[in-house]
Amino acid sequence: MRMRARVLTPFAIAAVLATAACGESGSSGNGSGGSDGGQASGSACAPIADDNLVVMEDDKELQAVDNIIPALETTYSEANPTAIDALNTVSEVLTTEDLVGLNAAVDVERQSVTDAAAAYVEENDLGSGVTGSGSVTVGAASFTESQILANVYAGALNNAGFTATVQTVGQREAYLPALQAGQFQVFPEYVGTVAEYLDGNPDEAVVSGDLDSSVEVLRGLGTPAGLTFGEPAEAEDSNAFAITVALQEELGGITTMSELAEACSDGSLILGATPECPTRPFCQIGLEDVYGFQFASLGDYDLGAATNQALIQGEISMAQVLSTDPILAN
Incomplete structure (x- = not known):
């Protein structure tokens, strides 16, 4: 990338x-x-x-890729396939420059996370053309960028007909098992970081600077872990x-x-x-x-x-x- x-x-x-x-x-x-x-x-x-x-x-x-990618608990994603479609509308437009601007809107301009995310969802008409229903919880870590992304995901899901809420769920060591257990259903992840975490071998990297091959590796690691991944965004941290x-x-x-x-x-x-x-x-x-x-x-x-x-x-x-x-x- x-x-x-x-x-x-x-x-x-x-x-x-x-x-x-x-x-x-x-x-x-x-x-x-x-x-x-x-x-x-x-x-x-x-x-x-x-x-x-x-x-x-x-x-x-x-640098190994670390593009933003939606992660879903597999049982939920199989029962609600249009949820991935709604989240992929975010991936289709979200660039690194967009994410820099969103972070600056909150940390520099002092907008609220919800206001910055809502403006981005409206500007890009995220979730439009997708039809879904039912409640869904989007998890977020405790730092600004994750909070913004979770609210953007929730906005796209709401526009698609879902009833989405955001829940702060802590750090990866705590939230990933909770996601796998279905305690919440969606999380904004990072391709390289979550792939290395799921692989569990700190001595050998499983991702590279090639996005396509890295996403393929991630999906292979996600299947036995009960996780499904949508499409990656251009945006990467x-x-x-x-x-x-x-x-x-x-x-x-x-x-x-x-x-x-x-x-x-x-x-x-x-x-x-x-x-x-x-x-x-x-x-x-x-x-x-x-x-x-x-x-x-x-x-x-x-x-x-x-x-x-x-x-x-x-x-x-x-x-x-x-x-x-x-x-x-x-």
Whole structure:
């Protein structure tokens, strides 16, 4: 799954950084520590401070897909086949940019989850053309994005004739067994994350950067678990990497990770990422092995406001980000 390059505006940056300061934090977020890379032979990719950021396209599909996909308890889905049809109307239109905007509407603009979701359902006429009936409960985890998606799913189901309600059901370790047991019937899931959870082997990945093959694996894992999956959306919440627009322009307007790696072949690029990055195949290891990046150094930061601020202030050349972070809203 490839991502479009997206510009991060100064307003969105300021708003989200202020919001994040009031939220939960991880370790320190100070960027202290880090690991040294190789000796740089130039300064082509030295940090350039800028309020505007842009996400680089993962053109070699280093990141495993994590597209949004409706999960249903199989007994319910077999008895109510049009429920999947209604949920698939969401998947047909939901993009990563849409999800960024929905997250920003709630976390930055301070709209309620129900209002933001209802507006999206109405704007896209979700669930129209589908006929169903009966009550159905859509589960949601306790974070903003899951709450939004659950309400969007419920809106589509209601438009199709179902009577849908949303119930907050906690984290995956608690809600997945409850979904399998039919305590609620629908949940907005993530292809890669739920597939790896169902597989249960942390030492071997079962999904990749290929969406079709990953969904096939997921459905195979879902069948014995009593879960049925609809169609995946284009929208995905995945690991991504951003640079400042000033650096992008300095490098000739590049848009992909491959182009960035080539432009930074002098080893001058400074990466800001989580402390786990050096040992993760989707982070430093993969960036070096798949794209051929050479780093001058690696700075340790909490994912989110800390890495974003370090990039804006010119402390690092490239930051690890999440593809649906509300800071990406234009």
